[in-house]
Amino acid sequence: xxxxxxxxxxxxxxxxxxxxxxxxxxxxxxxxxxxxxxxxxxxxxxxxxxxxxxxxxxxxxxxxxxxxxxxxxxxxxxxxxxxxxxxxxxxxxxxxxxxxxxxxxxxxxxxxxxxxxxxxxxxxxxxxxxxxxxxxxxxxxxxxxxxxxxxxxxxxxxxxxxxxxxxxxxxxxxxxxxxxxxxxxxxxxxxxxxxxxxxxxxxxx
Numbered sequence: 001x002x003x004x005x006x007x008x009x010x011x012x013x014x015x016x017x018x019x020x021x022x023x024x025x026x027x028x029x030x031x032x033x034x035x036x037x038x039x040x041x042x043x044x045x046x047x048x049x050x051x052x053x054x055x056x057x058x059x060x061x062x063x064x065x066x067x068x069x070x071x072x073x074x075x076x077x078x079x080x081x082x083x084x085x086x087x088x089x090x091x092x093x094x095x096x097x098x099x100x101x102x103x104x105x106x107x108x109x110x111x112x113x114x115x116x117x118x119x120x121x122x123x124x125x126x127x128x129x130x131x132x133x134x135x136x137x138x139x140x141x142x143x144x145x146x147x148x149x150x151x152x153x154x155x156x157x158x159x160x161x162x163x164x165x166x167x168x169x170x171x172x173x174x175x176x177x178x179x180x181x182x183x184x185x186x187x188x189x190x191x192x193x194x195x196x197x198x199x200x201x202x203x204x205x
Contacts, residue, residue, distance in 0.1 A: 002026040002202070003038035005065075007055040009081060010044025014188040015198075022199040032064040040074060040205065041065075044188075045081025049105065049151075050093030052085050062098070069100065073179045075205045083175060083182030084153060092151055100180050102156040103172075114168045120150040125185070127163035127173050134204035135174075135181055135197060136163070143193040145185035147173075152184060181205070 002024055004015050012028045019026040026042075027034065035041065043065075045052055056062050069076050078086050087097045090105035097105070108119050124144045129136055152171040155161050162181070165173035175182040181201075187194030 001038055002040045002042060003035050004028045004042045004044065005061065006030040007059055007061060009047045009052055009055060011046065011188050012044060015042060015044055018188050018195060018198045021195055022202050024202040030059050032060060035064050035068060038068065038074065041068065041076040043076060043078045043082035043085065045079060045085065047081055048092055049084060049090035050095045052081050053095040053097065069180065075179045077201055078182035080149060080184060080186055083184055084151060086180060086182050087153055090151060101160055101175055101177050103153050103160060103175065105151045106154050107151050108168065110168045117168045120148055121167040122148045125165050125167065127165050129163050130161050133162055133176055135200050137200055137204060139196055140193055145187065145193055146189040147185045149184055
């Protein structure tokens with residue numbers, strides 16, 4: 001069973017609908033007891049970094065997430081803010097992140113020659129795969145994904161960068177470390193490309 005973690009921030013219904021389309025059993029929950037029974041986890045997220053970490057803490061979810069992800073090593077997929085919470089910290093806030101990935105979350109910074117670029121980076125963009133991984137197996141050749149973000153992840157270890165995208169400059173658009181996967185984009189808003197990614201998460205991870 002896949003548990004979509006409800007901590008008050010994310011497109012929970014959209015993700016559940018996508019998983020239903022690919023035939024997966026999924027529940028939306030903030031109950032640590034249910035998270036303890038999960039075979040896989042999804043941590044969505046829309047909003048500010050500190051709010052996300054505070055909501056996880058207030059719901060008592062950080063200990064059970066550490067136990068399931070770090071100790072039990074069950075697969076987890078972080079989406080947008082959910083991925084950023086995997087890092088050590090963010091320029092957006094003051095609270096420490098989960099620290100599962102040796103990385104930091106930084107705000108887009110453009111020079112005077114890029115003044116036409118708006119923040120947030122919003123809209124469709126492509127990803128360039130840095131290393132083979134089942135989550136992108138048999139992905140459509142013309143795949144594009146929907147982004148809405150002002151901050152991006154910078155990995156200390158290049159082996160944690162799964163894909164890169166370009167907006168003003170090249171940035172990490174998805175991360176991987178063992179059982180941990182994160183996508184900066186929103187597969188739940190990415191039509192058939194997102195459906196394929198969710199199908200791979202269900203069937204190949």
